[in-house]
Amino acid sequence: MMNATWLGGPQRTFTRFGEPARFKEGLYRLGTRTHAWMVPNGSWGETNVGLIDCGGQSVLVDTCWDVRFTQEALDFAADILKRSPIEHVINTHADGDHCWGNQLFKDKPIIASQACIRQMHHQHPRQLQALKVGGQWLRHVPWAGIDQFGHYMHHMFKPYGFDQVVITDPTEGFSVQRTLTVNGLDIVITEVGPGHTDGDCIVHVPDQRVAYAGDIVFVGVTPVAWSGPVGNIVAALQRLLALKADVIVPGHGPLASPHDVQRLIDYWDLVQEGVYLRFRQGMSAFEAARDLMFSPAFAAQGFLQWDSPERLLTSTCTLYRGWGARPGRLPGKLGVMDQLRQQAMLAFELPQATPRRMHRFQLTPAAS
DSSP: OTTOEEEEOOOOSBOTTSOBOSSOOEEEEOSSSEEEEEOSSOOTTOOOEEEEEOSSOEEEEOOOSSHHHHHHHHHHTHHHHHHSOEEEEEOSOSOGGGTTTGGGGTTSOEEEEHHHHHTTTSSOHHHHHHHHHHHHHHTTOOSTTHHHHHHHHHHHHTTOOGGGOOOOOOSEEESSEEEEEETTEEEEEEEOOSSSSTTOEEEEEGGGTEEEEEEEEESSBOOOOSSOOHHHHHHHHHHHHHTTOSEEEEEESSOBOHHHHHHHHHHHHHHHHHHHHHHHTTOOHHHHHHHHHTSHHHHHTTGGGSBOGGGHHHHHHHHHHHTTOOSSSSOHHHHHHHHHHHHHHHHTTOTTSSSGGGTOSSOOGGGO
16 A cells, blocks of 8 residues: 555455455555554445654544454554554544444543534434344335345444444534644544534644544545535645645545545546536436436446445535435434435346345345
């Protein structure tokens, strides 16, 4: 991986979803004080985590989707943590795969934007555990895409142990920007949300020329706008490029280059323009997402080859809401479940997309 040295990690050749790993999982040294725990290939919950060694103290940027995977990352960083134990945690946003390991640091300061803190309980571990278990049974209900939804959700959550998670809120909130200085090292936390979620942040270590981008950046993985507006995500990506960091750690996928960031800007530009055209034509959100996803323009850009291209449906629904339309018929959490049902139906039209076990009932030998 560019500009990084692998220090150690689990000897896995396949991802949590049975895909061949595109890079080595584990702890990477990015600079003299900066590290990242990188998880291939960057799909659901395959989250990258930052570790900043401030000389006697460390700062952790994000935690994992469950306690087991968070502890695994800490175990492989044991040599660093012996001399520089973690004394501060930063959450880049409130999605569970970036903060549900917080409970291991309940006695430490945990920093996040105020908007992130307000959104910390938008999902509950019991809900995801119920979908993980219940999805096994829903796979046998071949009606209105329920079977596809059950399969999709069961396999999304199958690698993770949500039954042990206790949501642990950040203890220190900020707005706009905060600089955390630890033993003379400045760590600049900048609020760039709402966009992906309500409270997105970028963590920049200027002295090391390293930026931890959270889920503003996905590499080889389809980004998603849960909150919107999408324009804020584009602005955040442009702001990230202006930092001129030598190393950009995405929320998911391998280390990002400026080219990767520009590719994301191109993706969002195409999505905003393409979805708006179909919105004006009177298409439903599902019809617009499907039509754009299978369009020549989308294929020509290579976006169909990114992991989980069906996430376009969620971003399309977010855009529709921003234009004053109701993308679905059901309110609240029921509406979110119906949206994910439609997303699963779209996924099953892409049997070769990754992770393959979420996109079809029968698996190839390589993914089993």
